[in-house]
Amino acid sequence: METPFAVSEDGLCGHVYAGKVFFSRECVLAVSNLHAGKYDVSVEPYGEEHVEITIYSRDGSPVREEMLRRVMNDLVDCQVKMDLQKEFGALRDRIVEYAFAPVRKS
Amino acid sequence: MSGYTLLPFQFCRTGRDEVLLVSESGDFIFLPEAVFERFIRHELSEQNEDFFRLKSHLFCAGEDVEVALQKTAARYRTRKSFLREFTALHMLVVTLRCNQRCRYCQVSCAEKDAAMYDMDEETAVRAVDMIFRSPTKHPKIEFQGGEPLLNWDVVTAAVIHAERLAAAQRKKVSFVLCTNLTAVTRDQLEFCREHDVVVSTSLDGDRSLHDACRRDRQGRGTYEAFMEKLALAREVLGPDRVGALMTTTSFSLSHLKAVVDEYVRQGMDGIFIRALNPYGFAAEDEAELGYDMERFVEKYLEALEYIIELNKKVFFPEQFATLLFSRMLSPFATGFVDLQSPSGAGIGGVIYDFDGSVFPADEARMLARMGDRHFCLGNVGTDSYADIFAGEKLGNLTRGACLETSFPCAFCAFQAYCGTDPVRNYLETGKEVRNMAHSPFCIKHRGIIMGLFDMLRRADDMTMDIIWSWITHNAGLVHRL
Known part of the structure; x- marks a missing residue:
């Protein structure tokens, strides 16, 4: 695959191809949901190794490549955040536990 | 690979x-990618x-993870102390009665003579x-309307009853009267x-901006009457006991500098540039009064730059920026019920409607006025404190x-x-919970917070002094021209 995203010929939708080796199911759904407030978004399998996120314009305005680039960057950042969450999520729980421990005692 | 732990x-x-x-x-830090x-x-x-910067700001820890967690927890507890x-x-x-009929009134106020919309004394006491x-230990009671001056006996009864209870329970109660002022009398101000x-x-700007929306029931502007009573209120109460809020409409959005100038001219001690809330008459008239939130953010940030410049000559904080800067630059809680997590609705602030119905927020009461009582928590006449607040x-x-x-807020x-x-x-x-991405709430707060971070990055010493003078409310921090 040369580029991980492409605008359709009529310009009314765009496709982002997310490699399963890089992006988790949760990440793909989270980023799709992030853009679902403004666009119609569908998620479909694309071969063995990819997932296709299709973004449809709601008001007939063209979907631009810049927008697809943003979705791609959102995927990367979201996956990093999810990986980091796995790394320090338990510490976050401990911070909250310590923070409210005096309240629990009283 | 280094041996540090990410916090x-x-x-x-x-x-x-x-x-x-x-x-x-x-705490925040900028890093090259x-x-x-x-x-x-x-x-x-x-x-x-x-x-070293990352470690000192508790973004990571060496072998002292436990100490770092305890320090972060202490700051977290302070931040959530509200x-x-x-x-x-x-x-x-x-x-709910009002002597005015402002175009953006969020509660769809009632006619001046519609007495069935008055709270009775028994309900107020309850x-x-x-x-x-x-x-x-520090309850704050705000009298709202409609125009609370139109049911003055109930205001005074509530104040006197609250003072009695505060003395008995050794609490410090404070009172705020939210009024358009145009009907106020000297006697009422002396009671205050x-x-x-x-x-x-409320002051929306100069005469033309104020009169564009703030009108009496005959549709006439109220600027003149307001100014007359503002002077009286300041004479009786002192200038520091009278504050004003403004509401931004499509009429004032491109003239926020003129609004700021009017606030300075009238000797106000700062300004809170507030966006329009889509409730009541404001919702009915949204096509004419409303605007895109992106545009509000743009104009707000322009006005803020103007206010920063102004502060090189005179102390004049913008209150919303002060609140956010305070959250960004200090660990302290700011107690602003409209912008808290968990939401301040009900647990930070609560509203008692004229009939004793209790709502978790003013907007929930406004929604009830629009016919939807989804958020009604109960009634002071029939429900106990536990029913309402622990329900x-x-x-x-x-x-x-x-x-x-x-x-997506969890990752924001x-x-x-x-x-x-x-x-x-x-x-x-x-729905009470929604996807916040692209919502007006998110566009506004995200846009403004990003704008403030940008301002902090560009800030020279003078600007930082101004920002800190707002946070600490200490005008003397700035060496003015």
């Missing part, structure tokens, strides 16, 4: 090859200058009794002075209104500074 943080890219990191306790990538891969040298007080702000709607059941009641009024309804509302557990870099508004969510989508 919890959120991040976002600034678009300038930099990443903004915000810690669990709201390349350094960030090395940092999260545990490849940053522990001798690197950025590593929860300790539970409901401190209690708003009493003593009447509401005050309930207020003093709250664990807070004697009972330490602060006046909060399932408020519990569920609060549990669902936490940024930390809702997407600005989580430590932002809040949720379940009532607004419900109004816009029919």
